[in-house]
Amino acid sequence: AQTIHQWPVAEIKAVGSPLSLGCTIKGKSSPNLYWYWQATGGTLQQLFYSITVGQVESVVQLNLSASRPKDDQFILSTEKLLLSHSGFYLCAWSLRGANERLFFGHGTKLSVL
Amino acid sequence: GDSVTQTEGLVTLTEGLPVMLNCTYQTAYSTFLFWYVQHLNEAPKLLLKSSTDNKRTEHQGFHATLHKSSSSFHLQKSSAQLSDSALYYCALTSGGNYKPTFGKGTSLVVHP
Structure with missing residues (x-):
């Protein structure tokens, strides 16, 4: 599974x-990977997505960057946090194809003080 | 590009009343529609996925029908429960796009 x-x-x-x-996905090779951000009380905003190792597309950067160093790993990072980075960060994966659903991770709650 | 519109940001209902959350979309490609539900402090999870045109999809008491003629995939339930209070997202994937497109979400609040 x-x-x-x-x-x-x-x-x-x-x-x-x-x-x-x-974010690490086990049990599925070559998934599409996604990063989403959600401000407290706000809606989902897609940040990055990746369809293959080493290839990351930015949707909204928010002074963040993403990398996919391995097929099953997706990293979100920044060198300098802003107060506006606070919120809930969600990683998700899907199979390739137009009819595929997303599977979300449990998320990371980030508080920047 | 693709877009999804959820007209209501907040829907407040009394328990037992019917639920209808609106979702319309625009795309130039063949498409699949999804409803995701996110309870407080949890990750979103899939609630429904569209089937063929004009066919109803059901899960956990909720249902939706994809109507390509009106580009809609409204979410309905006959009787709201307190536990239905959550954030609901409509999303689409299309043949022309690698990434899903989400609506802004509708917060459903069900009170006694």
């Missing part, structure tokens, strides 16, 4: 500090 694991579960960070969030 496929599993998606996000880390960490929660982070409290200072403004200006670096950040790295991770």
Whole structure:
């Protein structure tokens, strides 16, 4: 069975500090991978997506970057956090194809102080 | 490009009343529509996925019918429950796009 694991579960960070969030998918090769962000009380906003290793497309950057160093791993990072980065970060995967649903990870709650 | 419109940002209902959340879309390609539900402090999860044109899809008491003639996939339930309170997203995937397109979401609040 496929599993998606996000880390960490929660982070409290200072403004200006670096950040790295991770996501690993096991049991499925060559998935499409996605990063979403959700402000507290807000709606989902797609940040990045990737269809293959080393290839990442930006939808909305928000001073963040993403990388896919391995087929099953997706990393979201920034060198300097802003207060506006606070929120809920969700990683998701899907099979390739127009009729495929998303499977979401449990998310990372980020508080920037 | 593709787009999904959910006209209501917030729907407030009394328990037992019917639920209808609107979803319309625009795409130039063949498409599939989805409803995702997100409860407080949880990740979104799939509620429904569209089938063929004019065919009803049901799950957990909710249902939706894809109507290509009106580009709609409205979510309905005959009787709202307190546990239905959540954020509901309509989303589409199409033959012309690698990534799904989400609507802005509708927050459903069911009170006693």
